[in-house]
Amino acid sequence: xxxxxxxxxxxxxxxxxxxxxxxxxxxxxxxxxxxxxxxxxxxxxxxxxxxxxxxxxxxxxxxxxxxxxxxxxxxxxxxxxxxxxxxxxxxxxxxxxxxxxxxxxxxxxxxxxxxxxxxxxxxxxxxxxxxxxxxxxxxxxxxxxxxxxxxxxxxxxxxxxxxxxxxxxxxxxxxxxxxxxxxxxxxxxxxxxxxxxxxxxxxxxxxxxxxxxxxxxxxxxxxxxxxxxxxxxxxxxxxxxxxxxxxxxxxxxxxxxxxxxxxxxxxxxxxxxxxxxxxxxxxxxxxxxxxxxxxxxxxxxxxxx
Numbered sequence: 001x002x003x004x005x006x007x008x009x010x011x012x013x014x015x016x017x018x019x020x021x022x023x024x025x026x027x028x029x030x031x032x033x034x035x036x037x038x039x040x041x042x043x044x045x046x047x048x049x050x051x052x053x054x055x056x057x058x059x060x061x062x063x064x065x066x067x068x069x070x071x072x073x074x075x076x077x078x079x080x081x082x083x084x085x086x087x088x089x090x091x092x093x094x095x096x097x098x099x100x101x102x103x104x105x106x107x108x109x110x111x112x113x114x115x116x117x118x119x120x121x122x123x124x125x126x127x128x129x130x131x132x133x134x135x136x137x138x139x140x141x142x143x144x145x146x147x148x149x150x151x152x153x154x155x156x157x158x159x160x161x162x163x164x165x166x167x168x169x170x171x172x173x174x175x176x177x178x179x180x181x182x183x184x185x186x187x188x189x190x191x192x193x194x195x196x197x198x199x200x201x202x203x204x205x206x207x208x209x210x211x212x213x214x215x216x217x218x219x220x221x222x223x224x225x226x227x228x229x230x231x232x233x234x235x236x237x238x239x240x241x242x243x244x245x246x247x248x249x250x251x252x253x254x255x256x257x258x259x260x261x262x263x264x265x266x267x268x269x270x271x272x273x274x275x276x277x278x279x280x281x282x283x284x285x286x287x288x289x290x291x292x293x294x295x296x297x298x299x300x301x302x303x304x305x
Contacts, residue, residue: 019056075141100148111290164298
């Protein structure tokens with residue numbers, strides 16, 4: 001059985017837009033042609049992909065399974081075309097990356113300008129993310145790479161490359177009532193935001209407090225966006241344990257205040273995560289190189305908690 005690229009394109013358009021009519025408008029194709037394409041695809045696969053509804057269509061269970069594979073195949077074909085174009089010397093295409101807050105603050109400022117100079121016609125899609133929210137997009141090639149803290153073990157179809165070791169501070173708003181706290185025990189009653197690098201938020205702060213014989217801190221918010229936890233920090237008494245770059249960046253250092261406790265606050269290293277065994281486009285590889293170059297000086301950065 002040989003699936004046509006046009007059939008995958010039509011299937012994805014219908015799945016994304018929820019109706020044959022909307023997919024037809026999006027693709028600029030006649031609706032009967034898309035209907036035939038979907039019917040032929042269902043015949044080739046031997047399954048029903050869509051449930052027909054009065055208001056449109058909905059993926060069946062089989063359709064949801066096929067959607068994951070079809071999306072990955074479509075993304076790889078797009079990347080292959082962009083790779084060939086860029087190897088021929090063309091500079092257009094698309095770069096989609098997921099960056100944590102520390103990657104935004106510490107690495108992107110030094111990587112952005114040289115990348116734009118080298119690939120001025122590549123559209124950039126930069127997602128503010130922590131590892132758990134980026135993992136599935138990486139595995140299905142919707143994201144070229146992720147840069148930020150990542151767990152030691154990633155799925156076998158991903159590869160993890162350490163860029164630099166890091167350290168953290170406890171951070172609150174300017175004038176926080178616990179600003180003079182000297183030990184973790186002084187913060188036991190505080191409420192916290194977490195940006196866990198694993199799928200279990202409690203793994204971020206709980207073990208640290210437990211190692212000092214302290215009860216698990218009260219987590220009242222889990223944030224997946226730099227803007228979310230910046231607003232939450234500035235307009236509340238919530239605390240966070242953040243990479244030290246937050247207090248070093250001129251963009252945000254005037255809004256937050258470090259709380260210097262005596263305990264060491266280990267941080268996971270900042271890593272680059274990408275698909276394993278599949279090449280990046282030249283533009284994506286160059287962006288990764290610029291992020292690696294920006295990270296070189298971070299290893300020698302002397303920080304004081």
